[in-house]
Amino acid sequence: MRDHEPLSVLVVDDDFRVAGIHASLVDGVPGFTVAGTANTAGAALDAAVDVDLALVDVYLPDGSGIDLLRRLDCDAFVLSAAAEGAAVRRAMSAGALAYLIKPFPPELLAEKLRGYARFRQLTDAETVDQDAVESTYGALRSPAGGRPVRRPTIRTVTGDAVLTAVRDSEVPLSAGQVGELIGVSRATAQRYLAGLVTAGLLRMKLRYGATGRPEQEYRMP
Numbered sequence: 001m002r003d004h005e006p007l008s009v010l011v012v013d014d015d016f017r018v019a020g021i022h023a024s025l026v027d028g029v030p031g032f033t034v035a036g037t038a039n040t041a042g043a044a045l046d047a048a049v050d051v052d053l054a055l056v057d058v059y060l061p062d063g064s065g066i067d068l069l070r071r072l073d074c075d076a077f078v079l080s081a082a083a084e085g086a087a088v089r090r091a092m093s094a095g096a097l098a099y100l101i102k103p104f105p106p107e108l109l110a111e112k113l114r115g116y117a118r119f120r121q122l123t124d125a126e127t128v129d130q131d132a133v134e135s136t137y138g139a140l141r142s143p144a145g146g147r148p149v150r151r152p153t154i155r156t157v158t159g160d161a162v163l164t165a166v167r168d169s170e171v172p173l174s175a176g177q178v179g180e181l182i183g184v185s186r187a188t189a190q191r192y193l194a195g196l197v198t199a200g201l202l203r204m205k206l207r208y209g210a211t212g213r214p215e216q217e218y219r220m221p
Contacts, residue, residue, distance in 0.1 A: 007052040007117060008035040012044040012068070013079070014060050020206055021197050022055055022079060024175070024216050025106050028191035029113045041068045048072050053116060055109075058082040058091070069094040077112060079104075097140055106195040115139045158184060162192040166202055172217035174207075193218050 009026045011034060013019040019037040026034050035051050038044040041063040048054060051074045056065040058080035069076050069091065077098040078091045088099050097119070098112045118139035122132055161182040166173055173181075179189035193216075196202040200221070207217045 006033040010054045011037045013057045024194045172219040
């Protein structure tokens with residue numbers, strides 16, 4: 001893995017709002033950056049240039065996300081509502097390193113991303129021994145040293161502070177603005193905001209500026 005460079009992630013989902021939520025979750029994990037979002041398989045193929053990891057939905061308007069996996073020149077997770085065992089098998093056969101069934105706790109994706117970062121570190125060597133191979137598979141199965149996944153953490157003091165900051169604001173807030181208001185990092189605020197959106201307690205929309213990637217804003221439903 002490249003030293004001191006974040007791993008780039010492409011988010012592929014037919015719903016731009018869901019893609020934005022997943023992008024927000026990725027942004028909240030240190031060591032990762034969002035390379036972009038795509039709402040179709042065709043757009044994903046165009047955008048998947050020098051990307052480390054793609055988060056791919058199964059149901060895309062112009063084809064199957066599982067078929068897309070075989071055409072992408074990067075690692076991939078599947079994030080989908082498809083819960084059939086056959087879909088999971090096909091995705092794994094196509095190369096998916098992880099399969100997350102929607103809706104999933106925001107922290108589960110964060111844990112899988114941290115496991116992926118460990119996977120990249122372990123496979124960065126020119127050659128590996130069997131112990132390294134076993135550790136590599138273990139990193140993908142049990143991220144962050146096998147710690148149990150923490151289920152939604154929005155019902156905490158910090159989560160309440162994030163929700164209160166947005167509720168009391170007269171205008172939508174970005175993760176950076178929320179972090180400044182309550183005294184936490186942007187990444188921490190973003191993680192809680194994404195969880196609150198998933199729980200239906202907040203709404204997220206995209207604010208488009210003159211240049212650059214659109215910024216996520218959060219408001220009450």
